Amino acid sequence: MNRVPINLNVNGKATRSDVEPRQLLVHFLRDTLGLTGTHVGCDTSQCGACTVHVDGEAVKSCTLFAVQADGASVTTIEGLAHEGRLHALQEGFWEMHGLQCGFCTPGMIMSAADLLAHEPDPSEEQIRHALEGNFCRCTGYHNIVRAVRHAAEANARGASSEPVVAADD
Amino acid sequence: MSDKYFGKPVKRVEDPRFITGTGHYTEDMTLPGMAHAAMLRSPYASARIVSIDATRALAQPGVLAVLTGKDLLDAKIGSIPTGWLLPDLKTPPHYAIAPEVARHVGDVIAAVIAEDRATAEDAVALLDVELEPMDAVALGSDALAPAAPQVHPEAPGNVAFEWEIGDAAAVEENFARAYRTVKLTLRNHRLVPNAIEPRASMAQYQKASDEFTLWTTSQNPHIHRLLLAAFVLGIPEHKLRVISPDVGGGFGSKIFQYPEEVIVLHAARKLNRPVKWSARRSESFVSDAQGRDHETVAELAVDEHHKVLGLRVKTVANLGAYLTTFAPAVPTYLYGTLLNGTYRFPAVHAHVTGVFTNTVGVDAYRGAGRPEATYVVERMMSRMAHELGIDPAEFRRLNFIQPDEFPYQTPVALVYDSGNYEPALDQALERVGYAELRREQEEARARGRYIGIGFSSYLEACGLAPSKLVGQLGAQAGQWESAVVRVMPTGKVEVLTGSHSHGQGHETAFAQIIADDLQIPMEDVSIIHGDTGRMPYGWGTYGSRSAAVGGSAMKMATAKILDKARRIAAHLLEAAPEDVVHEDGKFFVRGVPANSKSFFDVALMAHLAHNIPDDMEPGLEAQHFYDPKNFVYPFGTHVAVVEVDADTGRVKLLKYVAVDDCGPMINPLIAEGQVHGGIAQGVGQALLENTVYDEQGQLVTGSFMEYAVPRADDLVQFDIGHTVTPSPHNPLGVKGIGEAGTIASTAATANAVIDALAPFGIAHLDMPYTPERVWRAIQAARAQTQQAADD
Ligand code: FES
Ligand code: FES
Numbered sequence: 001m002n003r004v005p006i007n008l009n010v011n012g013k014a015t016r017s018d019v020e021p022r023q024l025l026v027h028f029l030r031d032t033l034g035l036t037g038t039h040v041g042c043d044t045s046q047c048g049a050c051t052v053h054v055d056g057e058a059v060k061s062c063t064l065f066a067v068q069a070d071g072a073s074v075t076t077i078e079g080l081a082h083e084g085r086l087h088a089l090q091e092g093f094w095e096m097h098g099l100q101c102g103f104c105t106p107g108m109i110m111s112a113a114d115l116l117a118h119e120p121d122p123s124e125e126q127i128r129h130a131l132e133g134n135f136c137r138c139t140g141y142h143n144i145v146r147a148v149r150h151a152a153e154a155n156a157r158g159a160s161s162e163p164v165v166a167a168d169d
Numbered sequence: 170m171s172d173k174y175f176g177k178p179v180k181r182v183e184d185p186r187f188i189t190g191t192g193h194y195t196e197d198m199t200l201p202g203m204a205h206a207a208m209l210r211s212p213y214a215s216a217r218i219v220s221i222d223a224t225r226a227l228a229q230p231g232v233l234a235v236l237t238g239k240d241l242l243d244a245k246i247g248s249i250p251t252g253w254l255l256p257d258l259k260t261p262p263h264y265a266i267a268p269e270v271a272r273h274v275g276d277v278i279a280a281v282i283a284e285d286r287a288t289a290e291d292a293v294a295l296l297d298v299e300l301e302p303m304d305a306v307a308l309g310s311d312a313l314a315p316a317a318p319q320v321h322p323e324a325p326g327n328v329a330f331e332w333e334i335g336d337a338a339a340v341e342e343n344f345a346r347a348y349r350t351v352k353l354t355l356r357n358h359r360l361v362p363n364a365i366e367p368r369a370s371m372a373q374y375q376k377a378s379d380e381f382t383l384w385t386t387s388q389n390p391h392i393h394r395l396l397l398a399a400f401v402l403g404i405p406e407h408k409l410r411v412i413s414p415d416v417g418g419g420f421g422s423k424i425f426q427y428p429e430e431v432i433v434l435h436a437a438r439k440l441n442r443p444v445k446w447s448a449r450r451s452e453s454f455v456s457d458a459q460g461r462d463h464e465t466v467a468e469l470a471v472d473e474h475h476k477v478l479g480l481r482v483k484t485v486a487n488l489g490a491y492l493t494t495f496a497p498a499v500p501t502y503l504y505g506t507l508l509n510g511t512y513r514f515p516a517v518h519a520h521v522t523g524v525f526t527n528t529v530g531v532d533a534y535r536g537a538g539r540p541e542a543t544y545v546v547e548r549m550m551s552r553m554a555h556e557l558g559i560d561p562a563e564f565r566r567l568n569f570i571q572p573d574e575f576p577y578q579t580p581v582a583l584v585y586d587s588g589n590y591e592p593a594l595d596q597a598l599e600r601v602g603y604a605e606l607r608r609e610q611e612e613a614r615a616r617g618r619y620i621g622i623g624f625s626s627y628l629e630a631c632g633l634a635p636s637k638l639v640g641q642l643g644a645q646a647g648q649w650e651s652a653v654v655r656v657m658p659t660g661k662v663e664v665l666t667g668s669h670s671h672g673q674g675h676e677t678a679f680a681q682i683i684a685d686d687l688q689i690p691m692e693d694v695s696i697i698h699g700d701t702g703r704m705p706y707g708w709g710t711y712g713s714r715s716a717a718v719g720g721s722a723m724k725m726a727t728a729k730i731l732d733k734a735r736r737i738a739a740h741l742l743e744a745a746p747e748d749v750v751h752e753d754g755k756f757f758v759r760g761v762p763a764n765s766k767s768f769f770d771v772a773l774m775a776h777l778a779h780n781i782p783d784d785m786e787p788g789l790e791a792q793h794f795y796d797p798k799n800f801v802y803p804f805g806t807h808v809a810v811v812e813v814d815a816d817t818g819r820v821k822l823l824k825y826v827a828v829d830d831c832g833p834m835i836n837p838l839i840a841e842g843q844v845h846g847g848i849a850q851g852v853g854q855a856l857l858e859n860t861v862y863d864e865q866g867q868l869v870t871g872s873f874m875e876y877a878v879p880r881a882d883d884l885v886q887f888d889i890g891h892t893v894t895p896s897p898h899n900p901l902g903v904k905g906i907g908e909a910g911t912i913a914s915t916a917a918t919a920n921a922v923i924d925a926l927a928p929f930g931i932a933h934l935d936m937p938y939t940p941e942r943v944w945r946a947i948q949a950a951r952a953q954t955q956q957a958a959d960d
Contacts, residue, residue, distance in 0.1 A: 020287075036197035037190015039417070041365045042450040046873035049365060077190030090188040094180060097838045100846060101672030102187025103366040103417025109188065128881040135873070137365050137418050138672045140849030140910075141881040143842060 006070040010035070011079025019066045025059075026050040028066035029076060037077040037106045041135065048134030051107035052076045058114035060107075060133070077106035080113065086161040088151040089113055098147030100138035108134045112148045121152055171688050171753075174681035178838035179691070181677040183670075192415040195369040195384050200443035203371070204233055206433055207289035207446070209279040209296050210455060211271030214305035214527035214866020215318060218269055221279055222297040231284035232292045233440055236432060238268030238278070246435060249426055250400045251492040252392070254643045255330045255501060261321035261525075263491035265401070265428035265435075271300070272320055272490035273527050274868050275455025280432045282444055305527035305866035309487035310464050312526045320490060320525040327525045329488055330497060334505040335518035335581050343478035343516045347470035351552050356935040357541050359462035359487070359860035361454055361870075362534045363878055364671075366417020368457060369447035370430045372437035380408045381437070385430055387413040387699075388423045388669050389709020392494070392646065394701050396426040402434055409434075413699040416671035420850070421533035422457045423671065424711050425494040429456075454871045459860060460534025462487040463500065463541050469549040475557055477568050479516035482508055482545060486523050489530035495711075496532045497523065502642050503538025503630075503712075509579035510546035511590045511628045511804055512568040517580045527866040533711060535850055535911040539629045547625045547916035551923065552933065561920070562598060565626045565806075566591060583630055585802050589830075592892045594626055597806040597828040600888050606810065614928055619813040620823070621925025624806065625917035631905035632717030632801035632896075649796035650714065651705040652722035654683065654730050656789035658776040660769035662687065662694045664726075667707010668719030669699050672846075673907060674839040675715060681835055682720055682901070686727045688754040689768055705792060713803075713905020716835060721899045722795035728900075729791035737775055737789075738766045740782050801896045801904035805829035807913040809852070809921040815929075818944025820856055820922055822883070827913065828890040831906035840906045841889050847910020848887055853879040854911075855918035859937045930954065 003018035010033060019028055029035045029052065038061060041049035050062045053075040080087045089109045092098065099105040108131065115122055115130040122130065127148045128141065136144060154161070186192045223235035241264060248262035266277045279296055283289035304318040311317060312327040320327050344350060370385040381404055387393045390411040398406040416423060429446050436444040448456065464485045470478040486500030505519040536543075554564035569590040570577050577585040601622075610620045633639070634648040653665040664683055668675060676696045684691040697703055707719070731751065738756030739746040742764065750759050757765035771789070774780060778787035810824035827844055834840040857877035861869040870876040895902030915936070922938045923931065929950040934942065 022287075030197075035190070036194075037192075039194070039366070040196070041367065041417075042873050044450065044872045044874050047365060047450075077188075081189060086188070093188050094184045097178075097181065097842050099184060099187055100674070100842060101364070101366065101416065101418040102183070102192050103194065103364075105187050106190045124886065125882075128884075131881040133880075135365055135878050135880065137363055137420070137850070137878065138846045139842060140845035140847075140879075140887065141884055142845040142887050144881065145886065 004067050006067055008069055009073040011075055021065065021067055023066045024062050025064040025066045025069050026061035029061060035076050035078050039103055039106060041103065046135065048111060049104055049107040051110040051134065053110060053114065058111050077109060080109065084163050087113065088154045088161055089148065091154065091161040092147040092151035096143050096147040096150050098139065098143045104134060104136040108136060108144060116152060116155065120155060122148065171685050173685055174691055175685045175835060176833060177836065179677055179681055179836055181674050182680065183674065183676045194366055194415045194417055195371060195386050196447045198371055198384055200373060203443040203445055204282050204284060204440060205286040205289045205446070206280050206282050206436060206444055207286065207293045208277045208429065208452065209293045209298065210452065211274060211276040211278055213271060213300060213302045214274050214307065215303040216271045216300040217303060218267065218271060218278060219299040219301050225297060226281055226292040226295040229288065229292050229295065231288040232281060233284065234282045234436065235296065236266060236280040236436065238264055238266040241266050241435065242268055244435060245403060246431060247401050247403070249428065250396060251496060252494045252645045253498040254645060255332055255497050258330045258497055259324040260492060261323040265431035273529055274866060275529060276490065277428050282436045282440060307526050307528050307862035307864065307866040309462065309485040309524040309526060312524045313485065313522065320527055324525050329492065329523040329525055331522055332501045333518070333520045336516055337518045339516035340479040340481050340518040344470045344481065347478050348473040349556060350468055350470045351549065351556050352466065352468045353549065353552055353933050355465045355467060355545060355548060357461045357463040357465065357544055358936060359531065360460040360534055360854055360858050361860050361876055362420045362422035362457055362460060364418030364420055364422055367448035367450055367453045368423065368427065370433045371443060371445040372433040373443040374437040374441060376441055381434055382410045382412065383430060383434055384412045384414060386416050386423050387411065388419040388671060388711055390669065390699055390701050391667060391707055392709055393426055393430065397430060397434065401431050410702040412702070413669055419671045420535040421460065421537055421711060425458050425532055427456070451872055455529060455868055458493045458530045458532035459489065460531060461541060462531050465545060467545050467549050469553050471553060475559065475564060475567055477512055477514050480508060480514055480549065482519040484519065484521045486521055487526050487528065487531055488523050489526060489528045491530045493530040493532040496530060497643065499533050499538045504542045506581045506583050507539050507542035507630060508546060509581050511570060511588070511626050513570050514580060528862055535847065536908045537712065539908065540851065540912045540915055543625065543627045543912050544916045544919065547627065548919060551624065551920040555927065561624050562594060562603065565624060566594060584799065586799050586897050587894050588802060588804055589892065589894050590626060590804060593804065593828045593830055594806040596890050596892065597808050597826050600828065600890055601808045601810065601824065601826045619815055619925045619928065621811050621813065621921040621923065623809045623917045623919065623921025623924055625913045625920065626806045627913040628802055628804040629909060629912045630800040630802055631713035631908060632797055633712030633714045634800060635798060636796050646708060648708055649794050650718040650722045651707045651792065651794050652719065652726045653705050653790065653792045654723065654726040656730060656772045658773050660689065660693065660772040662689065663697055664694060664723060665697045665704045666719050666723060667704055667709060668715040669710040673710065673715060674836065678716065678835045678839055679720060679723060682723060683727055686724065686731065687768060688751065713907040716901065716903045717801045717896065717899055717905055718795060718797050720901050720903060722793050724900045725795055726791045726793035729793065730789060733789060734768065734771045736785065737771045737781055741766050741774060741780065798898045801899070803829065803831045803904040803906060803909050805909065805913065807917040809914070809917040811918065811921040811925055813922065813925040813943060815947055818940035818947065820938045820943060822852060822885055825885060826888045827910065828892065829906065829909050830892045830894050831909065832895045832902045832904040833893055835903065843906045844889055844910040845887055847908060848914045849879050849884055851911040851914025852884065852918050854915045855936050856938050857883065
């Protein structure tokens with residue numbers, strides 16, 4: 001099949017690739033770039049496991065062809081920690097036991113990050129509404145709600161998160 | 170032993186990799202030269218495979234091979250066996266690729282192996298297959314009808330088994346002298362487990378050594394290896410290594426041995442290349458073993474003091490087209506034995522017919538038989554309370570087994586080892602604010618708002634299982650668990666366990682146990698699981714067994730380490746071992762803490778072996794195989810509060826209280842997380858989830874578009890409480906908590922909805938309580954009332 005060149009900035013790094021026009025962004029990220037933190041949980045764009053940020057907005061990366069993202073900046077879960085520190089949501093999910101099997105977690109965190117960017121102090125109802133496009137089969141969402149609140153409160157306090165290196169130990 | 174970690178809400182050590190996107194799931198893995206498999210699945214529920222012409226597919230660039238059922242038979246690949254046998258059980262063959270007849274939508278008809286996934290999937294569409302559709306049957310009771318299509322020639326009348334438990338005559342007698350009886354026809358509908366990670370498998374073959382490695386989404390890699398090697402592929406067991414890396418949830422569905430694992434292993438050998446397959450979600454819906462699917466008639470009898478006299482149950486259990494790994498056990502020994510609940514039922518009798526249909530196989534799904542039993546018992550208790558016009562909580566209290574009656578022999582085989590049911594009920598009533606809530610309900614009704622309160626004072630039997638006992642009942646597996654505790658010269662510890670974590674946080678909870686016993690920092694302990702190449706033989710994780718059985722194995726192995734460590738320390742301290750104490754991480758002669766040996770000193774000397782007792786082996790490593798003496802019996806009371814909108818039929822969950830007793834909690838954060846997730850799945854069954862097959866056996870709910878997995882905005886924050894009644898027979902005193910939430914919550918939610926509908930005169934309604942179903946029931950009830958008024 002013919003291939004089309006695309007230019008993307010992924011997690012702050014410029015990449016240039018030739019892709020099949022039918023390749024979905026999620027498969028480009030996973031298979032071509034090896035960024036396997038973004039997951040695929042369905043084939044009908046419901047589960048949200050594949051959520052990434054495209055030009056700052058949460059997008060289900062299974063709903064987009066890679067070619068449609070040409071020229072865009074993409075952030076995946078691997079690029080969320082900033083200057084060696086966990087993102088407040090990564091910290092919140094860890095602190096509040098907001099994950100069990102971890103499969104929904106990257107997408108869940110990316111969606112929640114979008115929420116906090118638009119609404120820094122969301123109510124339980126706002127959190128539940130914002131995350132209704134992300135399925136979690138393990139947690140019953142209880143601790144996910146707490147995790148997002150934890151992050152919102154930490155942000156409000158200006159608290160700094162744990163360094164990623166410590167987390168990697 | 171210290172209590173620095175046990176019982177504390179320690180943050181999980183596995184989380185850093187998951188929150189940074191660096192977990193390693195099977196689908197994330199690639200190997201050099203890896204090819205991809207894609208499956209052609211039957212679009213019909215029943216069809217004769219007339220011919221398969223692969224010419225066009227094979228002509229595609231990049232297509233490496235096409236496999237059919239005949240190819241696998243020619244290669245002497247056997248049928249996938251079931252792991253549990255009942256008397257007179259019919260066990261028709263289950264081939265990885267159907268050779269002649271496809272028996273459900275999704276049954277594999279052929280597999281294509283190609284250079285990449287897209288090419289493989291494209292080539293599947295190019296297979297020229299002639300199928301001759303035949304009549305199919307999807308509902309269990311329909312399959313028992315005299316003229317029903319036959320799923321297997323080996324199972325006349327589609328009956329896989331007839332099974333019963335309890336004393337039918339005693340039940341008969343008690344019913345004869347009953348003050349009141351109630352009878353309900355109950356449909357416990359079918360569910361799709363839907364772990365968010367779809368199944369995936371990757372196989373590698375090393376020609377020179379004739380060895381296989383299979384990475385697969387498994388809850389129990391040793392069971393996979395045993396079945397694949399000994400029964401299906403005929404590979405010598407030691408030549409197959411099964412690795413189950415990070416797994417994205419299981420809930421039962423990843424216990425079983427599936428066709429795709431056979432196909433990738435065979436293809437890897439045939440092509441001498443690694444081969445991977447990953448399910449699309451649409452494949453998961455038609456190939457992951459499903460859950461529940463009972464049609465039941467139940468009757469309950471009480472005497473004039475409102476004490477239960479007996480329960481009679483007749484169930485048709487739909488098993489689907491093939492018997493999967495534990496399928497025969499789920500609607501029998503995991504169901505019938507639980508029909509006594511938390512109550513003094515003097516007589517119980519259950520009869521179960523297991524039925525083949527043209528649907529996906531039904532097996533263990535979170536709770537496995539126990540939610541079905543709890544639904545029957547708890548629904549019947551609430552129905553009877555309503556019939557008697559008494560409070561459902563008080564009716565339960567009146568019939569509870571009392572704390573001084575344990576061990577308690579039920580009429581359905583189990584001996585409950587311990588329990589204390591009233592405190593959990595009381596705490597639940599207090600948390601939910603029961604008296605006030607009933608007043609609110611009254612007031613709301615007066616204003617045309619319909620609130621319902623539902624109870625489930627459940628009990629479950631888990632911690633599977635005493636091997637001798639389950640062997641007598643038909644298990645073709647042992648159910649003990651193993652652990653190796655391996656201390657290194659530096660005092661760091663590696664623990665290898667046969668239990669498997671796919672979300673349960675074993676790497677944390679198990680390390681808490683070991684670190685406390687060895688009095689070392691948790692950071693010095695690694696928990697290793699999920700690799701038959703590293704671990705001792707073990708039976709994996711299901712039936713809420715990891716803490717009670719796997720944890721106990723570790724505790725016992727650690728005791729052996731401590732015993733040896735103490736003897737080495739005594740030798741170094743020139744003292745008798747019985748005089749040496751182990752406190753604050755140090756070994757010293759009682760009363761002389763100044764002169765001590767650290768765990769590190771002892772570990773190092775065990776390995777140097779320069780100065781250890783003459784009759785002692787060097788090294789510091791211990792293994793234990795732990796076979797439990799009994800099941801463990803967690804229990805509790807859950808209360809659901811719902812509101813039904815009478816105009817739209819919409820049911821809203823308002824409040825959910827769960828008080829569970831799982832014995833002492835190793836890590837409350839993790840234990841409560843298990844309860845949360847369990848409740849979500851149980852509430853999901855009651856309110857949202859349903860698996861619908863049409864009369865031709867087509868799966869109507871084949872994607873997340875039609876199958877309603879609970880979303881964040883369907884649920885509420887749960888109110889969780891505990892009571893603590895330790896198990897008397899395992900060294901940790903722990904009981905399982907992984908399934909309790911699901912076991913309890915479906916019945917609690919159903920009872921709440923029926924309670925809300927009581928003013929309409931609705932005595933029962935089958936789940937799931939979708940707006941349409943509830944609205945129709947209200948309309949029908951209103952029409953009836955109107956009719957009665959008119960007459
Ligand atoms: S994989 Fe994108 S929404 Fe499910
Ligand atoms: S943590 Fe398993 S699906 Fe959310």
